[in-house]
Structure formats: structure tokens, C-alpha cells
Amino acid sequence: MAENPSSIVLFSSVAVGTGMPFHASIASAKGAVEGLTRSLAAEFAPIIRVNAIAPSLTDTNMATMLLSDDGKRTAAEDRHPPQTVWKCGGYRGCGNIPARECILVGHRSGDCGGWGYGRVADI
Numbered sequence: 001m002a003e004n005p006s007s008i009v010l011f012s013s014v015a016v017g018t019g020m021p022f023h024a025s026i027a028s029a030k031g032a033v034e035g036l037t038r039s040l041a042a043e044f045a046p047i048i049r050v051n052a053i054a055p056s057l058t059d060t061n062m063a064t065m066l067l068s069d070d071g072k073r074t075a076a077e078d079r080h081p082p083q084t085v086w087k088c089g090g091y092r093g094c095g096n097i098p099a100r101e102c103i104l105v106g107h108r109s110g111d112c113g114g115w116g117y118g119r120v121a122d123i
Contacts, residue, residue, distance in 0.1 A: 005047075005048075005049070006047070006048045006049070007048060007049040007050070007051070008040065008044075008048060008049070008050045008051075009050075009051055009052065009053060010033050010036065010037050010050070010051075010052040010053075011030075011033070011052065011053055011054075011055070012030040012031075012033045012034050012037070012052045012053065012054040012120055013026050013027065013030040013054055013055065013056075014054050014055065014056045015027040015030065016030050016031045016034055016054060017054070020079065030054070033052060034052055034054075034120050037050055037051065037052040037120060051120070051121070052120045052121070053120075053121050054120050054121065056085075057076055057085050058085070059085050063085075067085060073085060
């Protein structure tokens with residue numbers, strides 16, 4: 001491993017592997033991100049780790065219309081793995097990124113030791 005190990009963390013979506021209705025555009029775009037993750041991991045290893053995180057629906061300003069009442073929230077929870085809607089956490093300066101992604105980004109980028117090359121973590 002290099003003296004100053006580096007990593008790249010890309011963001012995908014659980015829509016790639018789940019087959020969700022009305023998600024064709026995001027699934028195809030993020031499918032390309034997952035392919036890029038694996039290709040770059042093979043190209044850059046062992047000097048640079050490349051991994052991706054594939055989150056599900058997260059309660060952010062962008063999702064406000066999808067979660068505007070209890071019925072919509074329950075329907076979203078039923079549709080999206082892992083049967084919950086995640087909340088934003090703002091962990092360690094990650095701004096609007098939810099805490100679970102920040103923890104994984106820190107983990108993937110080496111703050112917690114990192115692991116593997118070309119992995120996609122569904123969360």
C-alpha cells in the first residue's frame with residue numbers, strides 16, 4: 001500500500017438492484033456509477049481504493065413531496081429497502097448527507113481503516 005493511501009467513494013442508489021417502479025432513469029444512471037466503481041477499483045488498486053454507497057430514500061428537502069404526510073411516508077417505507085426512511089444527520093461536517101452515509105464515507109475513505117476495492121454497499 002502507498003505511504004498515503006487514498007480512496008474514492010461514489011454514490012449510487014438501491015434502485016439499481018431493486019427494480020423499483022418509476023426509477024428507470026436513476027437506476028440506469030447509477031448502474032453506470034456502479035460499473036465505473038468496479039472498473040476504477042480494478043485500475044487503481046492497490047494504490048487507491050474505489051467503492052460506492054447505494055442509499056435508499058432519505059428524508060431531505062428533495063424528498064419533501066414524497067414524504068409530506070403519514071400515508072406517503074408509510075407507502076415510501078414499504079417500497080424502499082430497508083423498510084424505513086432515513087433521516088439526515090449532518091455527521092462530522094458532511095452537511096446534508098445523512099449520518100449513515102457519512103459514517104460509511106469515513107470508513108471507505110480510511111478514517112476507520114477502509115475495506116476492499118470495487119464494493120457497493122446498499123444502505
